[in-house]
Every structure is written in structure tokens, then in C-alpha cells.
Amino acid sequence: MVNLEKGLKDLNKKIKELLQSKKKADNENQLLHSFLLNEIGSNDLDNLKELLAERKLTEILAEL
Structure with a gap:
């Protein structure tokens, strides 16, 4: 039971770290x-986003 509690505490700590990292x-x-x-x-x-999307699509198609 002690191992389970420690595991849950460790998991909770890791989740908090990940949430902080995501916020950052x-x-x-x-x-x-x-x-x-x-x-x-x-x-x-907007034009830059389009160009990046086209480039990504081109890369995906080149991989096929």
C-alpha cells in the first residue's frame, strides 16, 4: 500500500511538472x-502560415 501511495504522489508531481511546462x-x-x-x-x-502549410504538404507528398 505504501508503494501505491508513493507511486501516486510521484505521478501527481510529474503531472504538475508537465502542466507547468505546457503553460510555459x-x-x-x-x-x-x-x-x-x-x-x-x-x-x-497569414501568408507565412500558408507557405509553411504548403511546404509541409510538399514534404509529406515527397515521402510517399
């Missing part, structure tokens, strides 16, 4: 998105 990554992504919007503008950002 989300914040970094938001900062990057804001920076890109400020630097290159909304239309250019």
Missing part, C-alpha cells in the same frame, strides 16, 4: 505570435 510553452507561443504580428503584420503572417 503556451506563453512562449503567445509571445512569438504577438511578436510576429507586430513585426510582419497580420496579412503577412
Whole structure:
């Protein structure tokens, strides 16, 4: 029973660490998105997203 409790505590600690890591990554992504919007503008950002999507699609097709 003690091993189960320790395992649950360890699992809970790991979940908390992962949630903190996700929050940090989300914040970094938001900062990057804001920076890109400020630097290159909304239309250019949309164009960049399209180009990246096309490139990814091209890479996927090349793998087939």
C-alpha cells in the first residue's frame, strides 16, 4: 500500500511538472505570435502560415 501511495504522489508531481511546462510553452507561443504580428503584420503572417502549410504538404507528398 505504501508503494501505491508513493507511486501516486510521484505521478501527481510529474503531472504538475508537465502542466507547468505546457503553460510555459503556451506563453512562449503567445509571445512569438504577438511578436510576429507586430513585426510582419497580420496579412503577412497569414501568408507565412500558408507557405509553411504548403511546404509541409510538399514534404509529406515527397515521402510517399
